[in-house]
Amino acid sequence: MNKAIIEVINLKKYFEVGDMVVQALKGVNLKIMKGEFVAIMGASGSGKSTMLNILGCLDKPTAGEYKLDGISVADLSRNQLAELRNEKLGFVFQSYNLLTRTSALENVELPLFYNDRIKSKERKERAIAALESVGLADRMHHMPNQLSGGQQQRVAIARSLVNDPVVILADEATGNLDTKTSYEIMELFQRLNSDKGKTIVFVTHEADIARLTSRNIIFRDGWVIKEQIVEDRLIASEMLKSLPVGEHEV
Amino acid sequence: MxxxxxxxxxxxxxxxxxxxxxxxxxxxxxxxxxxxxxxxxxxxxxxxxxxxxASMGSNMVFIMPGSQQRGGVMMGNSSSQSLKLADLDAIKQQCVNVSAVSPEVRTSGQVVFGNENWPTSIYGSNTEYLDIKKFGIESGRMFTDREITSLAKVCLIGKTIIEKILPKGMDPIGQTIRFKNIPMKVIGVLKEKGENSFGQDQDDLLIAPYTTVQRRFLAIDYIQGIFTSAISESKADAAIEEIQAVMRKQHKISKPEDDDFRVMSQSELIKxxxxxxxxxxxxxxxxxxxxxxxxxxxxxxxxxxxxxxxxxxxxxxxxxxxxxxxxxxxxxxxxxxxxxxxxxxxxxxxxxxxxxxxxxxxxxxxxxxxxxxxxxxxxxxxxxxxxxxxxxxxxxxxxxxxxxxx
Incomplete structure (x- = not known):
């Protein structure tokens, strides 16, 4: 549990917008250990999304160092970054980003298509296992439009798990969901974190969601202004029980 | 990947x-x-x-009478009587690029069988005519040289006429039909050719010895056209020139402007x-x-x-x-x-x-x-x-x- 999965040292990211240079990250230092469930918080414009893009190897820093699972990312080419994403990272997006008209199973299989080492039989087995772990084994042949928002997000989580990543990066993963479904998704994340030891980095601006994680990192104006261990951590499954029971529950 | x-x-x-x-x-x-x-x-x-x-004979070269002056009066092309049987013989003997020659005389009238009748044309020719014009015989036979000499009252019949005047199922061979009141014995049936590109029915005709048509129907001694086959399609132009030369000699014409005949080839028509x-x-x-x-x-x-x-x-x-x-x-x-x-x-x-x-x-x-x-x-x-x-x-x-x- 003491291995650093993510290590960021004095990381800077500048954007050029016309003649102006926007300093999105002004020198960030952070360290995320294996098995942590970290929330990155901050208002819009605080640099948290830029941070997530860099952590996700989707964007390169202007200066500073970023080590993912011991690999220094700054010097890698676009193709090497793509391989890194394929093997070490799992993404969960706010808007699910599932392929339409494509079964849940095929959506989950997708990352493995880009890995030559995995044969079609193993690909399918791993996708089914991932769907089982998010409780959707019985829906694997459903299309995204036949699934509820929560179910679609579960498919997306299964997709992020299928390549057995060292870290799952979630970008406002509950942002499009109602309270109850949000807690259900958070329960799943908590379970993946505690039972399977998955390292999860969760970007959110909702304080109550952040209280479900183990550590919060708060950004403002391109700096990390606060890091805190969540003292009174909430358990999503208990939160669910405390919700008032609606009449239209499915 | x-x-x-x-x-x-x-x-x-x-x-x-x-x-x-x-x-x-x-x-x-x-x-x-x-x-x-x-x-x-x-x-x-x-x-x-x-x-x-081409189905009318792509190597066919034909000679039609041209305008002719008679005592200073210009005569129309069709009424011209400039083509003679002697021209035919001269072409046959002197033109090396020509393989077959036939005269053509024609007239139209009613053909009658029993109480049916139909307006059609009769074409008079010699025995080479069918090859030149790409007609085939479906049944029966072509007339012979002897029948030509003897002005025999025999004919070949086209499919359209059979349909129009003969009862269904009757074998036309051996039947006697009347054309312009002259009884003609059917000795052969022509293969169907269909319409040509001008919409003309090529099966609506009778073919008889030219002597029969000349003497019995028209009472003339000239011919209305000469049809020949060049030895091949590519030799058609050479054949035209040969024929023109022979014809000018026959008709004692020195300048091409004075020609009282026209020579045309099917390939020109094709063009x-x-x-x-x-x-x-x-x-x-x-x-x-x-x-x-x-x-x-x-x-x-x-x-x-x-x-x-x-x-x-x-x-x-x-x-x-x-x-x-x-x-x-x-x-x-x-x-x-x-x-x-x-x-x-x-x-x-x-x-x-x-x-x-x-x-x-x-x-x-x-x-x-x-x-x-x-x-x-x-x-x-x-x-x-x-x-x-x-x-x-x-x-x-x-x-x-x-x-x-x-």
């Missing part, structure tokens, strides 16, 4: 949106099919005219008619070119739009580990599949349209290899390029920008 995986990804992506795939292909199908069909129709009509004219259908083919070709252009623009549009609207998909694929070249290859494979399948379907459709139009008009189906190749490659190239180009742009995007693309 393994190409088998890419092929599967591309196939899955196409199957995901069959309607879009179909619409994309439609542009290519229409482009290719219209070019092939248009040019096929043009060429088919040309070929059919050529075939029809006249095909020049008309060449214009038609050019016109259809131009229309086909425009449809190729319009089809091409259609392909461009739908390819460009469908790749652009999939920018988010591209972003997703890149974020889960797809490399730029994987994305590019996927789209290249997709657009190649669409273009090739569309092109092949287009060729089939083009062929089908040509065949349907051909069978309605009674034309042969002519598919020009150039039209197939050019239309297929133009459409495929447009399809592949406009699938590749936006995909290239999208694969160079930052994955984040592609994911956020609206």
């Amino acid at each position: 393994n190409y088998f995986n890419l092929l599967r990804i591309a196939k899955n992506a196409l199957m995901r949106n069959k309607f879009r795939a179909f619409l994309t292909m439609l542009g290519i199908i229409i482009g290719v099919a219209s070019v092939i069909a248009m040019l096929g129709i043009g060429q088919g009509s040309k070929k059919s005219i050529q075939d029809q004219v 006249t008619f095909t020049s008309v259908s060449d214009i038609l083919t050019t016109l259809l070709g131009a229309i086909a070119g425009i449809s190729l252009l319009v089809g091409g623009i259609g392909i461009m549009n739908i390819m460009y739009v469908s790749v652009t609207e999939r920018t988010r998909e591209i972003g997703l694929r890149m974020s889960i580990g797809g490399k730029g070249r994987d994305i590019l290859m996927q789209f290249l494979i997709e657009s190649t599949l669409l273009s090739v399948v569309g092109g092949v379907v287009g060729i089939l459709f083009g062929y089908l349209i040509s065949a349907v139009v051909g069978s309605m008009m009674g034309w042969p189906v002519v598919i020009m290899t150039q039209s197939v190749v050019v239309s297929f490659f133009v459409c495929s190239a447009i399809g592949i390029f406009f699938g590749w180009y936006p995909a290239k742009k999208a694969s160079n995007l930052n994955p984040i920008d592609a994911l956020r693309y609206e």
Whole structure:
């Protein structure tokens, strides 16, 4: 549990917008250990999304160092970054980003298509296992439009798990969901974190969601202004029980 | 990246949106099919005219009487009596490029059998006439030289006349019909030739010894035309010159302007008619070119739009580990599949349209290899390029920008 999965040292990211240079990250230092469930918080414009893009190897820093699972990312080419994403990272997006008209199973299989080492039989087995772990084994042949928002997000989580990543990066993963479904998704994340030891980095601006994680990192104006261990951590499954029971529950 | 995986990804992506795939292909199908069909129709009509004219004997050279002065009065062509049997013999003996010669005399009148009658024409000739004019005998026989000498009242009969005046099922051979009140014995039935390109029924005729027609029907001793066969189609022009020389000598004419005859060949007729259908083919070709252009623009549009609207998909694929070249290859494979399948379907459709139009008009189906190749490659190239180009742009995007693309 003491291995650093993510290590960021004095990381800077500048954007050029016309003649102006926007300093999105002004020198960030952070360290995320294996098995942590970290929330990155901050208002819009605080640099948290830029941070997530860099952590996700989707964007390169202007200066500073970023080590993912011991690999220094700054010097890698676009193709090497793509391989890194394929093997070490799992993404969960706010808007699910599932392929339409494509079964849940095929959506989950997708990352493995880009890995030559995995044969079609193993690909399918791993996708089914991932769907089982998010409780959707019985829906694997459903299309995204036949699934509820929560179910679609579960498919997306299964997709992020299928390549057995060292870290799952979630970008406002509950942002499009109602309270109850949000807690259900958070329960799943908590379970993946505690039972399977998955390292999860969760970007959110909702304080109550952040209280479900183990550590919060708060950004403002391109700096990390606060890091805190969540003292009174909430358990999503208990939160669910405390919700008032609606009449239209499915 | 393994190409088998890419092929599967591309196939899955196409199957995901069959309607879009179909619409994309439609542009290519229409482009290719219209070019092939248009040019096929043009060429088919040309070929059919050529075939029809050739079926009248493509190496046929014929001599018609020309205008003639008699005592200072210009006479019309048809009333001219300038052609004699002696001309025929001279051509036969002196022209090396001519293989068969027959006189022609003709008159029209009613043919009667029992209480049926029908207006038709009788053509008088010698025994070589059938070969020259590409008539065949279905049953019975041709008349003989002896029957020519003896002015025999025998004739060959065309299918149309049999239909019009003979009772159904009756064998015409041996029957006696009356033409202009003269009884004629049917000795042969002509093979059906159908209509010629001028819409004239080539089965509505009787053929009899020229002597019979000259003496018994017309009471003349001149002939109205001389039909010959050049030894081959390519020798037709040489035959014309020979015949002109012989005829001028026969008629003691020194200057070509004074000719009292005209020599024409079937191949000249072919040229006249095909020049008309060449214009038609050019016109259809131009229309086909425009449809190729319009089809091409259609392909461009739908390819460009469908790749652009999939920018988010591209972003997703890149974020889960797809490399730029994987994305590019996927789209290249997709657009190649669409273009090739569309092109092949287009060729089939083009062929089908040509065949349907051909069978309605009674034309042969002519598919020009150039039209197939050019239309297929133009459409495929447009399809592949406009699938590749936006995909290239999208694969160079930052994955984040592609994911956020609206």
